[in-house]
Amino acid sequence: MSESLLLLPGPVTVAPAVLQAMARPMINHRGAAFAELLERIEAALRPAFGTTGDVIVLGGSGTSGLEAAVANTIGAGDRVLACSMGVFGERFAEIARVYGAQVESLPIALGANVDPEALRARLAADADRRIAAVLLTHNETSTGVQCDMAALAPILRAHGALTLVDSVSALGATAFAMDDWGYDVVVSASQKAFAAPPGVAFVAASSRAWERIERVATPRFALDLRRARSAKAGGQTPWTPPLPVLFALDAALQRYAAEGQDAAFARHARYARGVRAALQALGFALFSQPGAHSPTVVAATPPPGIEVAALLARLRERYGVVLSGGQAQLSGKIVRFGTMGDIRERDLLGAIGALELALGELGAGDVRAGGGTAAALEAFAELVPVG
Ligand code: PLP
Numbered sequence: 001m002s003e004s005l006l007l008l009p010g011p012v013t014v015a016p017a018v019l020q021a022m023a024r025p026m027i028n029h030r031g032a033a034f035a036e037l038l039e040r041i042e043a044a045l046r047p048a049f050g051t052t053g054d055v056i057v058l059g060g061s062g063t064s065g066l067e068a069a070v071a072n073t074i075g076a077g078d079r080v081l082a083c084s085m086g087v088f089g090e091r092f093a094e095i096a097r098v099y100g101a102q103v104e105s106l107p108i109a110l111g112a113n114v115d116p117e118a119l120r121a122r123l124a125a126d127a128d129r130r131i132a133a134v135l136l137t138h139n140e141t142s143t144g145v146q147c148d149m150a151a152l153a154p155i156l157r158a159h160g161a162l163t164l165v166d167s168v169s170a171l172g173a174t175a176f177a178m179d180d181w182g183y184d185v186v187v188s189a190s191q192k193a194f195a196a197p198p199g200v201a202f203v204a205a206s207s208r209a210w211e212r213i214e215r216v217a218t219p220r221f222a223l224d225l226r227r228a229r230s231a232k233a234g235g236q237t238p239w240t241p242p243l244p245v246l247f248a249l250d251a252a253l254q255r256y257a258a259e260g261q262d263a264a265f266a267r268h269a270r271y272a273r274g275v276r277a278a279l280q281a282l283g284f285a286l287f288s289q290p291g292a293h294s295p296t297v298v299a300a301t302p303p304p305g306i307e308v309a310a311l312l313a314r315l316r317e318r319y320g321v322v323l324s325g326g327q328a329q330l331s332g333k334i335v336r337f338g339t340m341g342d343i344r345e346r347d348l349l350g351a352i353g354a355l356e357l358a359l360g361e362l363g364a365g366d367v368r369a370g371g372g373t374a375a376a377l378e379a380f381a382e383l384v385p386v387g
Contacts, residue, residue, distance in 0.1 A: 007322060010192045049202075
């Protein structure tokens with residue numbers, strides 16, 4: 001029996017050639033070959049961030065990137081507006097609190113994204129510019145929701161607060177133009193749309209953010225972006241880098257470049273569209289609100305009478321399909337279906353077929369064999385509009 005089909009919202013299915021790159025012998029991380037590797041990775045990531053500036057590669061998961069963003073720009077007592085849409089937005093806000101910020105949250109219902117008008121109104125009320133930074137989650141993986149970052153950008157720029165963006169589960173899957181839109185610190189990670197193994201975070205900062213990074217008094221050491229930037233200028237990282245993950249990331253980014261960024265964006269959008277259509281056809285209700293659907297993770301509540309834990313266990317144990325459940329208050333309430341990684345339509349169709357079987361076995365009322373897969377096929381072929 002082949003291995004399980006991993007359709008988590010991260011970590012994702014990694015191509016065999018990328019996995020094999022991890023088995024290469026170690027190299028001198030203070031030598032020329034490492035400098036070339038780091039430079040190649042940075043050059044490949046810049047277009048995804050939409051920046052011509054530095055992209056810092058940090059050993060650690062996405063959360064290290066979020067902590068680096070906060071620790072390097074936010075001082076104790078700073079007022080921070082957190083635009084939290086779920087678990088990962090809460091995490092970002094919590095990190096800011098740990099670093100002594102006074103954090104206020106913009107109220108956002110679960111399943112919704114940031115309403116530009118609500119953000120505009122809150123920032124307009126801050127006439128004396130006491131809000132020093134705004135935290136945003138580009139794509140909230142816990143609810144399957146994505147923000148319109150192009151629409152939010154001018155509102156944020158008009159206020160002038162520093163903008164910190166968690167794009168861990170969006171960058172690479174959807175367009176982002178850090179320099180043109182004027183975002184200040186943007187964080188992503190290896191194990192999502194770039195389809196590499198976990199273990200590396202990426203942080204890019206605007207020149208305005210670098211000024212803040214240079215002068216903020218917050219203590220930091222391993223995540224100090226000043227040290228990372230100056231080491232990078234010499235083709236190094238300040239500390240021993242996770243070489244196998246970087247070898248794999250390098251290989252994954254070469255595959256990504258060969259596909260082309262626009263094709264990768266279209267692929268994620270098409271896959272998510274197909275999965276949304278299938279789930280709706282099978283009696284699920286999409287958790288994300290219309291206009292807020294994510295291209296990288298589809299979150300949905302199962303049909304009445306179907307328990308999430310039983311459904312996930314059946315899919316995993318009988319069909320080798322690994323989906324994810326909800327987190328925190330959404331635990332037991334939603335299923336999350338990732339669309340990132342080295343997967344094709346046939347993988348999604350297989351998983352949807354398995355879902356039809358599992359639903360039938362668990363006693364879902366009106367599951368028509370082929371109903372989900374047909375809806376996905378129509379959506380993949382772009383024959384029908386999908387809400
Ligand atoms: N932010 C978002 C939006 C995420 O999806 C994740 C991981 O799922 C993280 C942050 C945290 O990343 P990590 O688990 O790599 O620390």
